[in-house]
Amino acid sequence: MLILEIFLRLFNYGSNFDLFVAYDAGGEYFRFNPSASQRYFNNSQFAPIGNQELFKSQKNDRTFRIFVLGESTTIGYPYFHNGSFHRWLQYRLMQTYPDRNFEIINVSLTAVNSYTVLGFSKEVVHYEPDAVLIYSGHNEYYGALVVGSTQALGNNPWVVNTILYLREFKVMQLMNNGYQKLLKSFDKKESKTNLTRMETMVAQRQIPFGSELYDKGVDQFKLNMSETLDLYQKSDIPVFIGNLISNEKDLPPFISSSEEHIASKSFSEHYALGEAALGVHDSLVALDHFKKANDAFSQHANCNFYLGSLSYAQKKYREAKIYFAAAKELDELRFRAPDILNTIIYDLTVKYSNTHLVDVKKEFENDSHSAIIGKELVVDHVHPNLNGFAVMSDAFYKAIDDAELLSKGLKKSEISFERLLKEMPISKVDSIAGAYRIHVLKENWPYNEQGSKHKITSDTYEEKLAYKLLQKKIGWRQVNDSLFAYYNQTGQLEKARKITKALVLEYAEDPVFYDKAGMLNAQHQKLGKAIFYITKSFHLRPNYDKAQFLLIHHLKIALLKYKKKKIGYYCQ
Numbered sequence: 001m002l003i004l005e006i007f008l009r010l011f012n013y014g015s016n017f018d019l020f021v022a023y024d025a026g027g028e029y030f031r032f033n034p035s036a037s038q039r040y041f042n043n044s045q046f047a048p049i050g051n052q053e054l055f056k057s058q059k060n061d062r063t064f065r066i067f068v069l070g071e072s073t074t075i076g077y078p079y080f081h082n083g084s085f086h087r088w089l090q091y092r093l094m095q096t097y098p099d100r101n102f103e104i105i106n107v108s109l110t111a112v113n114s115y116t117v118l119g120f121s122k123e124v125v126h127y128e129p130d131a132v133l134i135y136s137g138h139n140e141y142y143g144a145l146v147v148g149s150t151q152a153l154g155n156n157p158w159v160v161n162t163i164l165y166l167r168e169f170k171v172m173q174l175m176n177n178g179y180q181k182l183l184k185s186f187d188k189k190e191s192k193t194n195l196t197r198m199e200t201m202v203a204q205r206q207i208p209f210g211s212e213l214y215d216k217g218v219d220q221f222k223l224n225m226s227e228t229l230d231l232y233q234k235s236d237i238p239v240f241i242g243n244l245i246s247n248e249k250d251l252p253p254f255i256s257s258s259e260e261h262i263a264s265k266s267f268s269e270h271y272a273l274g275e276a277a278l279g280v281h282d283s284l285v286a287l288d289h290f291k292k293a294n295d296a297f298s299q300h301a302n303c304n305f306y307l308g309s310l311s312y313a314q315k316k317y318r319e320a321k322i323y324f325a326a327a328k329e330l331d332e333l334r335f336r337a338p339d340i341l342n343t344i345i346y347d348l349t350v351k352y353s354n355t356h357l358v359d360v361k362k363e364f365e366n367d368s369h370s371a372i373i374g375k376e377l378v379v380d381h382v383h384p385n386l387n388g389f390a391v392m393s394d395a396f397y398k399a400i401d402d403a404e405l406l407s408k409g410l411k412k413s414e415i416s417f418e419r420l421l422k423e424m425p426i427s428k429v430d431s432i433a434g435a436y437r438i439h440v441l442k443e444n445w446p447y448n449e450q451g452s453k454h455k456i457t458s459d460t461y462e463e464k465l466a467y468k469l470l471q472k473k474i475g476w477r478q479v480n481d482s483l484f485a486y487y488n489q490t491g492q493l494e495k496a497r498k499i500t501k502a503l504v505l506e507y508a509e510d511p512v513f514y515d516k517a518g519m520l521n522a523q524h525q526k527l528g529k530a531i532f533y534i535t536k537s538f539h540l541r542p543n544y545d546k547a548q549f550l551l552i553h554h555l556k557i558a559l560l561k562y563k564k565k566k567i568g569y570y571c572q
Contacts, residue, residue, distance in 0.1 A: 001171055004170075004171055004174075005169055005170055005171050008170035008171065008173075008174060009170055013170050013173070013174065014170045014173035014174065014177075015035040015038050015044075015173065016033065016035055017033070017035060017036055017038065017039040017167065017168055018033055018036065018123070019032070019033060019036050019107065019120055019123040019124070020032060020033055020123070020127065021033045022057075023054055027057055028056065028057060028058075029054040029055065029056055029057065029509060030054070030055055030056075030057055030127070031052050031053070031054050031055075032050050032051060032052060032053065032105070032107050034049045034050075034052075035047075036050075036107075036120075037049065037050070037109050037112070037116075039119070039164055039167045039168070040112060040115060040116050040119070040144045040145060040164070041144050041151055042151050042153070042176070042180070043151070043180060046111065046144070046151065046197065046200070046201070048109045048110045048111060048112075050075060050106070050107060050108060050109050051075065051105075051106045051107075051108075053103075053104070053105045053106060053508070054508075054509040055103040055105050055127075055509070056103070056509070059103075059128050060101075062099070062100060062101045062539065063100070063101045063102075063103055064093075064097075064100050064101070064102050064103070064130045064131075064405075064406065065103045065105070065127070065128060065129050065130050065131075066086075066102070066103065066104045066105070066129065066130065066131045066132070066133060067105050067106075067107060067124045067127070067129050067131075067132050067133070068086045068104065068105065068106040068107065068108060068132075068133045068134075069107055069108060069116075069117045069120055069121065069124070069132065069133070069134050069136065070108040070117065070134060070135040070136040071108060071109065071110065071111070071112050071113060071116075071135075071136055071138060071139050071143065072108075072109075072110040072111070072138075072139075072383065073135060073138065073382055073383050073384065074086075074106070074108035074135045074136065075106060075108040075109065075110065076389065077110060077383050077437070078379065078383060078433075078434040078435075078437035078438050078441070079386065079389070079426070079430050079431070079433070079434035080430075080434075081430060081476055081502075081506060082424070082425060082426050082430065082502050082505050082506065083386060083389055083426055083430055083434060084106065084389065085135075085384075085389045085390075085392040085393040085396065086104050086106050086133070086393070087104075087505050088389060088390050088392075088393030088394075088420065088424055089104065089393040089396055089397055090102055090104045090505055090508070091420070091423070091424055091425070091501075091505060092393065092397055092415050092420055093397070093406075094536075095412075095413070095415050095423075095532075096411055096412065096413070096414045096415055097406055097410050097411060097412070098412050098532055098535070098536075099410055099412075100406070100410060101536075101539060102508075103508070103509075104508075107120050107124070110197075111139065111143050111144055111197060111201055112139060112143050112144050113136060113137075113139040113140050113143035113144065113145070113146055113221075113224075114136055114137070114140060114220065114221050114224035114225055114228070115143075115144070115145050115146070115157075115160060115161070115164065115220075115224060116144070117134060117136050117224065117225070117228055118161070118224045118225075118227055118228045118231075119161075119164055121228045121231055121232065122231065125231060125232065125235045125237060129237050130237075130238070130405065131237070131238045131239070131240060131400065131405060132232060132237060132238070132239045132240070133239075133240050133241075133242075133358075133396055134228075134239060134240070134241040134242070135241070135242040135244075135358075135360070135392075136225075137221060137244045137337040137341045137342075137345070138244060138246070138335065138336060138337045138382045140217045140218075140220060140221045140334075140337065140341070141204075141207055141213075141217045141334040141335075142198075142201050142202050142334065142335065143201070144201075145160050145164075146217065146220060147204075147213050147216045147217050147220065148202065148203055148204035148207055148213060148217070148334065149201050149202070149203055150200060150201055150202065150203045151201060152203065155213075155216045155220075157219070157220045157223045157224060195445075196441075196444045196445070198441070198444070198445070198446075199444065199445045199446075202333075205255065205332075205333055206255055206258070206332040206333070207332055207333075207334050208257070208261075208332055209299065209329055209330050209332075209338075214334075214338070217334070218338070218340055218341065218344070221341055221344060222344050225241075225344065225345070225348060226348060226351075229241075229348050229351075229352045229355050230352070232352075232354060232355070233352045233353070233354050233355070236354065237354065238354050238355075238356065238403060238405060239352070239354060239355040239356065240355075240356045240358050240396055240399050240400060240403075241345055241348070241349065241355060241356070241357065241358060242345075242358040242359075242360040242392070242395065242396065243342040243345050243346070243357065243358070243359060243360055243361045244337045244341060244342055244345075244360070244361065244382075245360055245361050245364045245373055245377075245378070245382070245384075246328060246336040246337065246373070246378070246381060246382045247336075247373060247374055247375065247378040247380065247381055247382065248308075248324040248325060248327070248328050248372060248373055248374065249308070249312065249320075249324055249368075249372045249373065249374030249375070250374040250375040250378075251328075251374075251380075251381055252302060252305050252327075253301035253302050253305055253327050253328070253330065253331035253332075253333075254331055254332075254333035254335065254446045255301070255331065255332040255333040255446075256300050256301040256302040256303070256330070256331070256332065257297075257299055257300050257301070257330070257332070262297050262300065263297075264296040264297045266292070266293070266296040267293045267296040267297035267300070267303075268293075269293075270289045270290070270292040270293035270296065271289070271290070271293040271300070271303055273285075273289040274286045274287075274289035274290040274293060274303075274306065277289060278306070283310055283313060283314075286306070286310060287307070287310040287311075287314075290303055290306045290307050290310065291307065294307060298326075299330055300330065301326075301327050301328075301330035301331045301332070302327070304323045304324075304326040304327040304330060305323070305324065305327035307319075307323040308320045308321075308322075308323030308324035308326075308327055311323060312324075312370075312372070317370035317371075317372065320370070320372060321370070321371065321372050324372060325339070333446055335381050335382065335446070336381055336382055337382075342361065345357065356399050356402075356403055357399070358395050358396050358399040359395060359399075360391075360392055360395045360396075361373075362395075363391050363392070363394060363395040364377055364388070364391055364392075367387075367391050377391060379434075379435075379438045380438055380441060380442065380447075383438075385434075386426060386431065386434075387421075390417070390420065390421055390424065393420075394417050394420075423501075425498045425499070425501035425502035425505065426502070427462070427479075427480065427483055427498070427499065427502060428462040428466075429462050429465050429466045429469060429479050429480075429483065432462060432463060432466035433466045433469055433470055436466065436470055437470075461483075461486055462483070465479050465482060465483065466479075476506070477503075477506075480499050480502060480503055480506075483495075483499050484496055484499040484500065487499065493524055496520065497517070497520055497521060497524070497526075497529075500513065500516050500517035500520055501517055503516070503517075504517055504533070504536075509540065510540075511536075511537040511540040511541040514533045514534065514536045514537035514540070515533075515534065515537050515546075517529075517533040518530045518531075518532075518533035518534035518537065518549075519534075521533065522549075522553065527553050527556055527557050527560075528557070530553055531550060531553050531554065531557070534546055534549050534550055534553075535550060538550065
């Protein structure tokens, strides 16, 4: 086995699963390894590719480095790029602390869970993080490797983590590749190529509340997250972990208890009468029957959801909140994390002194009508809309600020949340593309909705670009280059400036985009912004022209201040 391992390595067989690889030949920058996710999927075809945010191999004193770990919400689905909460946070930190360089590296992936958080953390600790942000927990039943997934490796976390370790070896990769080919050759069933990743990943569609499989998912999360936070504690690295939110008010349960599990005849009778009353819009009679049904059998998800909706309509919000929460907990298709995971997260923040709770749920409830989270902030079952991602970023920003990791004296002009909402550089194309991704998601299982309102037309230039982006005929960079040229030509200068800010966030280590943003602001007499961006560019790649630009524009601002002061003196 040892000889075979050496032989396979000599001939570069298999994949490199290191979390980060060199971006350039000189090794000045690292990036997220596109192959890193393959270790966590039995079939590499399912393995997603994450962001490619660069960070310097040699960290300097001005740099504050943050790593972000999690799943699809954490990477910003359905908007990605600047829609993600970490980009909202990046923009706010940049503006608030202009003298610091922020490297925020998001290594989140779709369809993963606490196994990936733990595995990636074992490597993150070696790259000098100043802080680590974690938002994870919704994929503990159907993500890669976990208990209810088609990509499961069993129900024992110790066994799974051992196999993940062994997958680093080329011999194991050879065996796994051979097994996959053998499995494919013997599989006589017709493959369903039209299934979404969401449906393909699900093996156990029904996981009842309190069942053995339910408990295994909870235990797996607790064990992996405990080991993760213990690792950061020993390395003296601050961690900010968010509790979990989901859509409760506007998402009916996907699967309720089966009829064979409901022994009560009274429940079935009253439940049917309640649905009949709803059909003729008699909400009072419906509410009465659903309450009687719930008295007979309280574990039916949809009955609790009906009670929540009817109580909400009567403005009995406290009762509605209890029913909605119960409906989510009892939903047997577990795409939404159970509340016990939030209890585990809280307990872990108490246990580990370097770990800070980010109360995302409280912030969402504060921004929701009657403190019940619904479609106002969440586009589907768990993914926030753009306002939701802004709220999420605000929760992490406050937690970092409260922890005083950054000197208060470095603050220049802190951006309020309201100002952040106005300034955040997200293009209309990103918004359209995100809405369309949700439209496609809801057309398929488990939603199976038809006639979504979010369909792309070709009436505007932004819609045409969004369609090309979704069809993968054009990349995100090309989209923004096209938008910049279009806005400049049509005199939409504020939108053009916003595009340059968007490109700065996406390519934070490339001075070209800072130069572009700085020059455009200077042309339109936005001198403070011009100096901000050219200063950032100068720190990345200093030269005489940038130094001259900064000197001239600092003098311009000083002269303007002097004139205003002089005018004020004469007025007095």
